Amino acid sequence: MKKLPYYFRKASVALLVMASLTAFGQKKANVTILATGGTIAGAAASGTQAGYTSGQVTIDAMVNAVPDITKLANIKGEQISNVGSQDMSFEIMLKLAKRINELTKGDVDGIVITHGTDTMEETAYFLNLVCKTDKPVVLVGSMRPSTAVSADGPLNLYNAVAVAADPNAAKRGVLLVMNDWVHSAQSLTKISTTAVQTFMSPINGLIGISNYGVNEFYRYPYNKFGNGSEFKVDNVTALPRVDIIYADVDMPADLIEASVAKGAKGIVIAGVGNGNMPKAALDACAKVAKQGIPVVRSSRVVTGNVGRNVEVNDDQLGLIASYDHNPQKSRILLSVALLTTKSPDALQKIFYSY
Template sequence: MKKILVLHTGGTIAMSADAAGNVVPGAENPLDNYQSSFGAEIELETEDVFNLPSPHITPERMLELKQRIDKAAHDGVDGVVVTHGTDTLEETAYFLDLTLPNELAVVVTGAMRSANEIGSDGLHNLETAIQTASSPDAADKGVLVVMNDEIHSARYVTKTHTTNVATFRTPTFGPIGLVAKQGVVFFESLLRSTVCPIQTVSDNVFLIKAYAGMGPELFEAIAQPTTHGVVIEALGAGNLPPATLPAVQKLLDMGIPVVLVSRCFNGIAQDVYAYEGGGVQLKQMGVIFCQGLNGQKARIKLLVGVSAGMSADELARFVATANS
């Protein structure tokens, strides 16, 4: 028999509509109505770690969750399922992927429809997440996200639709498996993330999106000694408007790591263009190119690296290497 620990943290999966039709966390968690259909095959232990809408989740909460899972790993559970709001699910899932030991199967899930809605996806996603966490093939794949019968790597998955149940997608690479009618199927293996154990989190790592005609203002505003890093969602293959360059240079001169990803939904950022503000110049200035992650994931990676106390060189390697 497998032992799976289910940790609830809140989100729509734990919400229902009130009399006015607004979706809110209620006194009763709808997930308490879940009746396992796995019988004697899977022993479930359930805990409410917190009950927060996911826009209220902070890196400190992510660390708390990591520490709870560390304890579960020592207590000998076979897998962990985390239920979470979907707005920041990908950030918590990637944080856990970067900071937890490899061996334990950890699956994060949520819901797009609250418990009162017809076709509510919460209990189904919970059930398929438990099924995935108890699969013998799930343990060495890093943190997984299971939604709408698809299994995604926490590293690349992203929320792509505000309300549709098929919102979680992995751009460029696709899902790594699915929960089929007859069980869990993995069709791709992925190089694991390098695990980076941390005891505390330091934030003040910012995320800024580039746009046509952008000037230096936003970069100047964060050129402060308290800033620990910045991720820029740059244009196309990895380019910035020329007017931003002096302020980006100022951040670099202050020793603040500047990481670049593309604001494009698919593909990776590379130093391809040699015009003013192009990737070639940015790389020469010392901007770190982070390949394959979206902006919010790159921010989590930079935040974890900074929290681990990495030197500038270590941080540049950690952020720039796809599977670290």
């Protein structure tokens, strides 16, 4: 008899295991879906138009639209917000983190968060820093609204629930499941404005895959997260203002000065190349750093690390190298870290550790 391809063998085993658990009366995992809005909850006037409105569909309607999803887990849903992710805020993110910390202390086995893709990597990374649980926390979204021809949201949601219900997903930090791929919050980034395969993990690679609810995991994250993180937000109601300033040819230094004048407690430079910037801007960064405003050198380049003391003397200027954090993740990390320290040395260690 001809041997079945690997995927079908693995899927068959998974189905047999599910059938066995049902036969012996073993209870399914409890998964709570926390909805925030986004394209996955979006709607358009027709199935073939590009324009749509985010956050139009409730969590109950999304779950009801996915066949057999309740066979994967006992599902409950909560509506945290219903916004396009361009309107995601620290207020919503803090609410989300606190609710996750509450739920995972109980009998919830995993969390799924529906979220728009524009700022999904920022929310994922924030939650990775402050959610105190080893249980799976999985973000999911879509690139096409729920009304579109060949909408990608239903299968993404199905796979996300399968990952959240999987004990093998535990202790891997906050994950993102999109288009069959499982990413770590530490490494993922959005690389296309419209493509369905919009998320990549260019430096550290995927955590695993989820194919029609059949999961395979490759690795654990390298850096600190979750229960290993020093950051807590139980009593936090707001985060310090941190601005990102984009570096380019002949950039004006007064942008840095204006940021501080408007109340920034930290600055991230989306630098050219290895976190570089024109001399006038570099001098301005050194000046505000001496005033006690931490400045992080990141890069506008999609992949690669920003090293310390490579082309810029960070020790002399009092600046912080972002290492493998892009500008948006650097902003999240600096905002959270400023709750505990403003020391450049301590902040540099944090950027190496997380």
